[in-house]
Amino acid sequence: MNLLQKTINSISELDKNYMDKTKKRLDSLFKPTGSLGKLEDICIQLSGIYKNINFDISKKALIAFAADHGVYEEGIAPDPQILTKLQIPNFTKGLNGVGTLATFANVKVIAVDVGINCNEKLEGVLDYKIRKGTSNMTKGPAMTRDEAIKSLEIGIKISQNLIKDGYNILGIGEMGIGNTTATSAIISVFGNFDPIEVTGMGSGLNSKGIFKKANVIKKAIKINNPDKNDAIDVLSKVGGFEIGAMAGVILGASANRVPVVIDGFISYASALIAYNLNKLTKEYMIPSHFSKEIASDKALQLLGLEPMLYMNMRLGEGSGAVLAFNIIESANFMYKNMITREEAVMSIKKSLP
Numbered sequence: 001m002n003l004l005q006k007t008i009n010s011i012s013e014l015d016k017n018y019m020d021k022t023k024k025r026l027d028s029l030f031k032p033t034g035s036l037g038k039l040e041d042i043c044i045q046l047s048g049i050y051k052n053i054n055f056d057i058s059k060k061a062l063i064a065f066a067a068d069h070g071v072y073e074e075g076i077a078p079d080p081q082i083l084t085k086l087q088i089p090n091f092t093k094g095l096n097g098v099g100t101l102a103t104f105a106n107v108k109v110i111a112v113d114v115g116i117n118c119n120e121k122l123e124g125v126l127d128y129k130i131r132k133g134t135s136n137m138t139k140g141p142a143m144t145r146d147e148a149i150k151s152l153e154i155g156i157k158i159s160q161n162l163i164k165d166g167y168n169i170l171g172i173g174e175m176g177i178g179n180t181t182a183t184s185a186i187i188s189v190f191g192n193f194d195p196i197e198v199t200g201m202g203s204g205l206n207s208k209g210i211f212k213k214a215n216v217i218k219k220a221i222k223i224n225n226p227d228k229n230d231a232i233d234v235l236s237k238v239g240g241f242e243i244g245a246m247a248g249v250i251l252g253a254s255a256n257r258v259p260v261v262i263d264g265f266i267s268y269a270s271a272l273i274a275y276n277l278n279k280l281t282k283e284y285m286i287p288s289h290f291s292k293e294i295a296s297d298k299a300l301q302l303l304g305l306e307p308m309l310y311m312n313m314r315l316g317e318g319s320g321a322v323l324a325f326n327i328i329e330s331a332n333f334m335y336k337n338m339i340t341r342e343e344a345v346m347s348i349k350k351s352l353p
Contacts, residue, residue: 003153004248010255011280013349014048016306022047026335027167030344039331040306042286046332049284050168057259057332060325061108062171063249064091064098065155065242066125067115068133069178070142071220075293076181077203080136085118088175091317092124098173098317105325107171109318110162115241128154130241134182137220142182147242148236150309152273155248156255163256170253171261171288171325172246172270173318180293183269185238187299189226190272190289194218198295200265205259221313231276239273245268251277254284261328263321264291264314268299286328289313289320 026040027033036042046055066088072081090096091111094103102109112126117133130150134142159170180202186200186352195217199210217238226237235244247270253260254274262271262285274281282303289309290296300307308327313320339347 002054002253003156004149005122007251008221008238008256011251011278013280014283015051016048017163018051018053019048020084021043021053022335025053028340028342029187030341031336031338036334039334042331043271045283045286046259048101049257051257054336055168055332057169057329060106060169060171061110061167062098062102062173062322063110063112063155063158063162064088064173064175064318065112065114065245066175067241068117068176068184069284070134070136071138071181071216072178073136074138074216076180076216077178077202079177081177084175085116087121088113088116088125089123091175096317096318097315098319101319101322105322107322107325108167110158112154112158112245114151114245126158134240137182137185137224137238138216139223141224142239143236143241145232145236147241148232148239151235151241151244152244155245156252159249159252160256163253163258165273168327169259169328170249171263171318171321172249172267173263173321174242174246174266174316176223176240176242179240179242179266181202181213181217181240181241183266184241184295185220186234186269186272187295187302188217189221189228189234189238190276191302192228193195193295193298195221198298200294206274220284231273235273240268243270243273246342247273247277249272250281250285254278259284259286261288261321261324263288263318264316265293265296265299266316267321268296268303269307271303271305272299286324288324291320
């Protein structure tokens, strides 16, 4: 049995017994029942994941995968492809969007090359390159099925290594000029949407560019005919190496009972891949923010997830996931440190003459 199938088979349901115990404690706290909303939901979810009413989420890591896309040659992105290569080293230096936010939140960032169009090894970036970018999906599959599986297994391996090193909550991020095209294609396939319904501006396209991009996606889907009932087929036909690797992290974290914080638009596609490989992965996902990309609502509806942040963000990189770490830690701190009604009454009684 290969690593991918073994991981998929290892994912189990959350422990409802611990979730009930955690809810009981939350309901006993000195506040109106349920008044802290999603903060309480997070604590209940974490207890079911960890199978414990007390959990430590202080050791946090964000894994950002970078890859280029062959469909770039169709003119679907306004930025030069070399930006993928130039930007990814900044993730671990704390110099770009997610890097600076991660420094503030005390999150370790791991940058991984799974398919950047370059020959050299990049400073501070792990080299797991499958090849120098996917193929142009308007002319055939973006990658072979074996490459799709390899991208998933890279994500699984890296998540497993981090978990062995003591990291108890993971996030996912990415970098790849053109990857909104692959993401829109994946959402289009899984949701049976017309590409124009799920195609947005990406890194800055105008309305003419968006229409062209939608037609490129439509052409790729028609030529490749991806099977929505086979997530690996969808990934291989119209996906990206970084999308597959992020999906692998979701699978690896779920199999090891570790929560994974998903980021924005590109990570929604990864979540859809993981979810369609094993529906139980959804229980281990914590959605961070609602991306401003046009298809975000459709992707999240397919997943049945509701993000916690609405910040008009569409940067990607893992920026939303890192912001969400702060909220998750706040939820845990509240859960551990707020007094119960009983403790409040006892405190009042002690203060009486």
